[in-house]
Amino acid sequence: MTIVIIGPPAAGKTRIGRRVAHQLDLPFTDTDKQIAAAHGPIPTIFETQGEPAFREIERAEVVTALAGGGVVSVGGGAVLNRATQLDLDGCLVVLFTVSPDVVAARLGNSKRPLVPDIDAWRRVVDARRDLYASLADETFDTSHRKADDIADDVATWVRSQLAKERV
Template sequence: MTAGSCRLDRPVVLFGPMASGKSSVGIALAGLTGAEFLDTDALVVAEHGPIPEIFAAHGEEAFRQAEAEVIAMVLSQEHPRGLVLALGGGSVLREETRSRLGGVHRIYLRASWDDVAPRLAGSADRPLLHGDAENGWKALMDRRRPVFESLATLSLDTGHRTAAEVAVQIAQEIAEGHCRVDEGAIV
């Protein structure tokens, strides 16, 4: 596959745990398909400031509300070249967000603690991981995994693969029709 050789038939939404590669894979997939790439964390930061500051000043709920509003706005817009959207790790826990994801390719990017630990090393911008990062990450995954698994139309492991390799597999799965799409709202 070459850049732009595979066009997306509908938006692709990437979700999964923090540091699973959503942004890196999203950039690679957008480059491969010629689609527009957007990252909800970056959009929230552009509008409201750094995520740790939002958490400190207003709490997680305010951040999640801002995130839900950004997702709703992006998915309501036209994206003539196609859209690859990377979601924040906890965004799909909100029912209102899940309900907006009908009719899109919902890709769960899986990763283990051993995979993400090197990516999180030295990161001070993860408000939900202060203190014991490993146990905090694992506890988040225990709560989020069932939602990720039930929501996914395609699930891929990103642990020992490059973003480009994962992007190629996503494009191939979509092109071959192996990525099922639910048309209705998801709850």
């Protein structure tokens, strides 16, 4: 079973995804963390190799993570790749959304190459909103609730989906 968490930067995909995996007793993979561990900091990859090279690296990490199953948190732009979109067909896809006012505080001293500030974040989210929604099986807003409560809701939803599959 693979649960994939998608959504914009700073939506809490890693923080909450780790908790969901723990509750479901599944492994957790964050593709951005895997990229950084294998290739160095993501901002450095963007600076030295450019976004196209980063997206190739990202695609390879997504393939590896999805093959491993469990709960997989993908970078905000990973879903731009058509092959990744097709790969998500066999997964439970959870979209995390978050309000701009909350993200402004989360970005702080962000080292996110595509969203260095809230205006850039808004542009990225506006461009991806429909794609995110089209890929998602369920959506959870992460703006104003505790991470543990959101993780509880996601885990409950996943269990309900698995129960439906068994019937």
